[in-house]
Amino acid sequence: MGALNKVASAPIVGRLGLKKPVEKTVYQATKTGFTTLGAATRTFSAAQKLTKPKRLPSAGKASLFDLTPTDEQKMITETVTEFAGEQLRPAAAQADDKCAAPQELLSTAAELGVTLIGVPEELGGVGVERSAVTNVLVAEAMAHGDMGLALACLAPSAVSTALVLWGSAEQQATYLPAFVGEDVPAAALAIQEPRPLFDPFSLRTKAYRRADGYVLDGVKSLVPLAGQAELFVVAADIDGRGPALFVVESSTAGVTIASEPAMGLRAAGLGTLKLNQVTVPESALLGDGSAESYAECVRLSxxxxxxxxxxxxxxxxxxxxPYVNERVAFGEPVSHRQGVAFKVADIGIELEGMRLVTLRAASRADQGLPYAREVALARKLCADKGMAIGNDGVQLLGGHGYVKEHPVERWYRDLRAVGLMEGGVLV
Structure with missing residues (x-):
């Protein structure tokens, strides 16, 4: 309880006392785009020597099926919800227009301690057991403010979570200290590739084995915070044997970043990561390159x-x-029309189903139980119904749903990404 209080009592709660972190030199995506080498990165070095990697234990099997959040989870969720409402929601429209999240907002999100939740206490975090459910609740609360900004804020925690789940002792000692300090690096999990009907288990990004490590060659697309990320976890196929994850520092020779503004998620600063004969040491391989580690990464993403x-x-x-209750047509609120009322009810019903299957899958992951089937059900339901909810939101506002004065058109564009995006976030 005391460890989790560190998150809920982070400096963000005392908004007037927030210190302004040292400004970094970043290259943000704009509508005109950019092409640049990897972001100037800090020197990552082992702060301590670990004899073996630190893993968070499973939560243990529950005797009853109960997805009610614990008091600690409620406390964290309330803090993140407040942050999303007061910080993300007001900044969302401008960030969407500029195709970039404000640096000061990302720094504030880092101070909130999101990356601490999944890092074991022994490594400076606040995690005591697997935290997929907690991370789902945090992501849900952030996205209530804005999905694009939520993706930008959560991208670094995807990398820290991957390092905790599959990183070696050397990788954890080298990289994790940066994610529990005051200056959390921009980082991203890069799986998506720029082609139709992308299959994360059939990658065109290749990793060729060499005597001194691996050579990575390929392109990753729709990578959040691409222009300013200092560290990537990249998915690549090893010599045609199957996909695996690699840790790649952005300053590595052969890494190039280009802007890639998309239909939605524009506030996340999406970009293309190009790997041209990028040489990484053997120690860059995550999870010993096992197929199960990669499959788990895709599921948790x-x-x-x-x-x-x-x-x-x-x-x-x-x-x-409130819009349909206040909008008057023909002398009465439009919510009095069955066609409107039923559509609103459908949104509420579908959200309850989506939430149940998502939390069930996350709960099984926390308990160390098989959860592939549950993730597949959640993915299918959330992709289909999420797009439908976005579409219905636009429809219910009529002509107002099509203009930027109201945020539903942005939410519609963002929700269409759920069915096609791979990587970027990790619970």
Missing amino acids: RLGWCALALGTGKAVLDYVV
Whole structure:
């Protein structure tokens, strides 16, 4: 309880006392785009020597099926919800227009301690057991403010979570201290590739084995915080044997970043990561390159996107209910029309189903139980119904749903990403 209090009592709660972190030199995506070498990065070095990697234990099997958040989870969620409402929501429209998240907002999100939740106490974090459910609740609360900004804020924690789950003792000692300090690095999990019907288990990004390590060659797309990220976890196929994850520092020779503004998630600063004969040491391989580690990464990433869909879908519902109650047509609120009332009810019903299957999958992951089937169900439901909720939100506002004066058009564009995005977030 005391460890989790560190998150809820982070400096963000005392907003007037927030210190301004040292400004970094970043290259942010704009509508005109950019192409640059990897961001100037800090020197990552082992702060301590670990004899073996630190893993968070499973939560233990529950005798009853109960997805009620614990008091600690409620406390964290309330803090993040306040941050999303007061910080993310007001900045969302401008960030979407500029295709970049404000640096000061990202720094404030880092001070909130999101990356601490999944890092063991022995390594400076506040984690005591697997935290997929907690991370789902955090992602949902952030996305209620804005999905694009939530993705930008959560991108570094995807890398820290990957290091905790599959990193070696050397990788954890080298990189994790940066994620529990005051100056959390921009980082991203890069799985997506720029081609139709992308399959994360059939990668065109290749890793060729060499005597001194691996050579990576390929392109990753829709990478959050691409222009300013100092560290990437990259998915690549090893010599045609199967996909695996690699830790790649952005300053490595052969790494190039280009802007990639998309239809939605524009506030996340999406970009393309190009790997041209990038040489990494053998120690850069995560999880010993096992197929199960990579499959788990894909599953946990998809759960993250389900959580983002939940938060954004709830934002749509919370916006359209007062709108249809206050919008008067033909002498009465439009919510008196069955066609309107039933559509609003459908949004609420679908959100409850989406939330149940997502939390069930996350709960099984925390308990160390098989959860592949549950993730597949959650992904399918959240992708289909998330898009439908976004579309219905626009429809319920009529002509107002099509203009930027109201945020539902942005939420609609963001929700369409849920069914196609891989990587970026990790719970």
